[in-house]
Amino acid sequence: MARTPIRETTIELGGKRLPVRLYRNKRARRIILRIDGRNGDGDSNGDGVSVTLPRGTPPEEGLKLINEKAQWVLERLGGLPPRVAFADGASVPLGGVEHTIRHVPHKRGVVRRQGAEILVAGRPEHLARRIRDWFRKEARSKIGRLVGDKAAALNRTAGRITIRDTRSRWGSCSAGGNLSFCWRLVMAPETVLDYVVAHEVAHLAEPHHGPKFWRLVETLTSDMEASREWLKLNGEALHRYG
Numbered sequence: 001m002a003r004t005p006i007r008e009t010t011i012e013l014g015g016k017r018l019p020v021r022l023y024r025n026k027r028a029r030r031i032i033l034r035i036d037g038r039n040g041d042g043d044s045n046g047d048g049v050s051v052t053l054p055r056g057t058p059p060e061e062g063l064k065l066i067n068e069k070a071q072w073v074l075e076r077l078g079g080l081p082p083r084v085a086f087a088d089g090a091s092v093p094l095g096g097v098e099h100t101i102r103h104v105p106h107k108r109g110v111v112r113r114q115g116a117e118i119l120v121a122g123r124p125e126h127l128a129r130r131i132r133d134w135f136r137k138e139a140r141s142k143i144g145r146l147v148g149d150k151a152a153a154l155n156r157t158a159g160r161i162t163i164r165d166t167r168s169r170w171g172s173c174s175a176g177g178n179l180s181f182c183w184r185l186v187m188a189p190e191t192v193l194d195y196v197v198a199h200e201v202a203h204l205a206e207p208h209h210g211p212k213f214w215r216l217v218e219t220l221t222s223d224m225e226a227s228r229e230w231l232k233l234n235g236e237a238l239h240r241y242g
Ligand SMILES: [Zn+2]
Pocket: 199, 203, 209
């Protein structure tokens, strides 16, 4: 799942330097270009392109293809949702409701929610990390509770719950019943988080995405179709925070 690039470089496109990550996939039948708007991986080098190369295709051909598709790449990059850094005054969603981040250097405590504000104490250079840690903690406690309730409803027991910053999937369930979730889900409306938990918990009973599986998910959450649609439309934007 977490792939490692075979090469990381930059390319000049439309007067900008774009980061490019090249990957190898033996099963790929052609070169695949993707817009890579990832965030929160430590370097703020920003939006770029990922290139998946089939077996035997040299990286240079991937870079050539980016140039050939320059207009498409630049249009897609321009259409990405805005990036919102975790900073004083920034507006970020929590449970689908916008909250304003306030830096309160002299207040005690680290991070707490007060009405529609998220108050962060401490030094300004630690603010972003503190918010991120706090969101993770919120995700862990909310998801932990939901997993417990839903697994009990199915008469199953979940294994370990891991909270990650996954980009390709919102959640996963291993063969051994361990569950993993992306902390960014805590920003989504609660019904959406509820659906993703229901989805993974349902895998404890039914590994495959057949009709039986979807019927089971529907018994565990109230708004399955709307939540799936929400993720399709808005999921990408959740990766633009922090
Ligand atoms: Zn699934």
